[in-house]
Amino acid sequence: MSWLQPKLHLRVAQKQILTPGLVQMVSVLALNRLELREMINQEMVENPMLEELSDDPVTSEDYSTEAFLKAETEKVPATEPPSPFEDFDVASFFNQYLNSGGGNPERGEQETIERPSFDKFLSSAQGLAEHLTWQLSVTVCNDQVREIADAIIGNLDENGYLTASLEEISQNGKYSMEDVEEALAVVQEFDPLGVASRNLRECLLTQLRTLDGQNTLPQQIVSECLPKRPLAASEAEEMSAETPLARLLQANQLKEIARALNRPVELVKRAVDVIKKLDPRPGLRYNKTQPRLVEPDVYFRKVDDQWQVFMNDDDVPQLRLSPVYRRLLARDAADREVRNYVKERFTAALQLMKSIEQRKHTILRVCQIIIQRQADYLDHGADQLKPMMIKEVAEEVGVHPSTVSRAVSSKYAHTPQGVIELRSFFSESVNGPEGNNMSLQTLKRLVKKMIEEEDTAHPLTDDLIAKKLDDAGIHVTRRTVAKYREDLRIPSTHQRRVKV
Numbered sequence: 001m002s003w004l005q006p007k008l009h010l011r012v013a014q015k016q017i018l019t020p021g022l023v024q025m026v027s028v029l030a031l032n033r034l035e036l037r038e039m040i041n042q043e044m045v046e047n048p049m050l051e052e053l054s055d056d057p058v059t060s061e062d063y064s065t066e067a068f069l070k071a072e073t074e075k076v077p078a079t080e081p082p083s084p085f086e087d088f089d090v091a092s093f094f095n096q097y098l099n100s101g102g103g104n105p106e107r108g109e110q111e112t113i114e115r116p117s118f119d120k121f122l123s124s125a126q127g128l129a130e131h132l133t134w135q136l137s138v139t140v141c142n143d144q145v146r147e148i149a150d151a152i153i154g155n156l157d158e159n160g161y162l163t164a165s166l167e168e169i170s171q172n173g174k175y176s177m178e179d180v181e182e183a184l185a186v187v188q189e190f191d192p193l194g195v196a197s198r199n200l201r202e203c204l205l206t207q208l209r210t211l212d213g214q215n216t217l218p219q220q221i222v223s224e225c226l227p228k229r230p231l232a233a234s235e236a237e238e239m240s241a242e243t244p245l246a247r248l249l250q251a252n253q254l255k256e257i258a259r260a261l262n263r264p265v266e267l268v269k270r271a272v273d274v275i276k277k278l279d280p281r282p283g284l285r286y287n288k289t290q291p292r293l294v295e296p297d298v299y300f301r302k303v304d305d306q307w308q309v310f311m312n313d314d315d316v317p318q319l320r321l322s323p324v325y326r327r328l329l330a331r332d333a334a335d336r337e338v339r340n341y342v343k344e345r346f347t348a349a350l351q352l353m354k355s356i357e358q359r360k361h362t363i364l365r366v367c368q369i370i371i372q373r374q375a376d377y378l379d380h381g382a383d384q385l386k387p388m389m390i391k392e393v394a395e396e397v398g399v400h401p402s403t404v405s406r407a408v409s410s411k412y413a414h415t416p417q418g419v420i421e422l423r424s425f426f427s428e429s430v431n432g433p434e435g436n437n438m439s440l441q442t443l444k445r446l447v448k449k450m451i452e453e454e455d456t457a458h459p460l461t462d463d464l465i466a467k468k469l470d471d472a473g474i475h476v477t478r479r480t481v482a483k484y485r486e487d488l489r490i491p492s493t494h495q496r497r498v499k500v
Helices: 020-029 033-046 065-073 090-099 105-111 128-137 143-154 166-173 177-188 200-211 216-225 233-237 244-250 254-261 265-276 323-328 336-373 375-380 390-397 401-408 440-452 462-471 478-487
Strands: 050-052 298-303 306-311 319-321 412-415 418-421
Touching (some): 020 336, 033 336, 128 143, 143 166, 143 177, 166 177, 216 254, 216 265, 254 265, 298 336, 306 336, 319 323, 323 336, 336 390, 390 401, 440 462, 440 478, 462 478
Parallel strands (some): 298 412
Antiparallel strands (some): 050 319, 298 306, 412 418
16 A cells, blocks of 8 residues: 555646736736726825825935836936925834824824715716606505515616516515516516516507507517517517517518508508617616726827827826835835835835836837828828737837737727727738738728618618628638628518618
8 A cells, every 4th residue: 555655746847927016017918998997096104115106306316116117127216306395304203193093003003083985975867766756655565566566676677568467576575466467567567667667568568558558569579470479588689470460560671560460561660669769778778888988008009101109198197116114225224124114015016017118118019000000091081091910010129919908908099090909900901903902900890881871772681792792802611701791780571671
């Protein structure tokens, strides 16, 4: 059993390890302008070695980010101008700072009051659940029904559909089915119309009965074309094609629908127009995604007929190393614990300043390559977008493709064509004699333009679009055209055809 005895073995292997400094540099590079500003403000709070560069040339000249990094790189000590803090007992003050309460931790904790953020005083958009709960609070009903209605509101998805069955609600709360159905009827009378529906059919019928109860033809079409089964959230956008009438409705075959229902075509057309105006996802009216604030990280401007890139550093704090705490490192009399803490904070501050400068250099270099390759796009618009891959730019800059990907991720440029995400400048090329210099995005716009100009009575098929592109020297298959069309959310040929 000697083979079970523990033994020591030496093995030599090479592995790539990311240092903390490199990890921070990668993380800082991925930040956009707003995130960078927030991160710098947070670091200035946590690291006393960091200060915002002031406008006073006397105090900021030798401690700015650029000056100090240059001095560190060249191993030249930064000069220190006369300071009014020369006679200030920084070590004693720093000990009090560490104690967080003037040497009395209990007092410091008592005096530290967490004040509410200013954002708490700003009004926020009301969501669907809050909107329905408010309506429930002013509705006359018994306590049991009110409790069930509150449970129903809690089981609605973002589209306003009920995700739990009535049986589940009844079993979980030990309610009777009569009370559950009564509570559901109460919620379905709330605004927006169609909320708490179990499927698309019920949602549209609720809206039709409330808006125009006398017009029964739209209700008949919805009842016979849409299934009664519950639909997934993704299906709420489209009519389900489980019945023959549903397939006719998807294909916009109005004559066939009129023949099947024994109704005039004109009336069927009006009824379908009414159905199209209904809201298949009523909950989104109150569950709208809040618009994301975008600020350009760079500016693309033409100077002397040449495109140039400028960093947008407005409102981004410019850092310097605190001369007060730096002086502690040169004092032999300072407390050892204080010196070790200051040295640690000094190293962290210096690394952060280097990471920020490296981020700026990388973004500027990548943007310079972008404006060189996409000058026609900046001058004439989106149709002049040239194919450009991240790998190609990475080779020209001399970095890994992942570095370029982080440099352009979630960052925007202010251009004559508007504020554009840097990643949108990158696009694959298209096959064919004319396609080598055409980007994929340009080709998609060309397909969209063809479909917009087609005869709706005889819409273009994917095969015909592919043939037209092939005649123009752009070789794409029918499946590729279909994929582009789906990416553009354009219906199929049958769905676009209009028969009157």
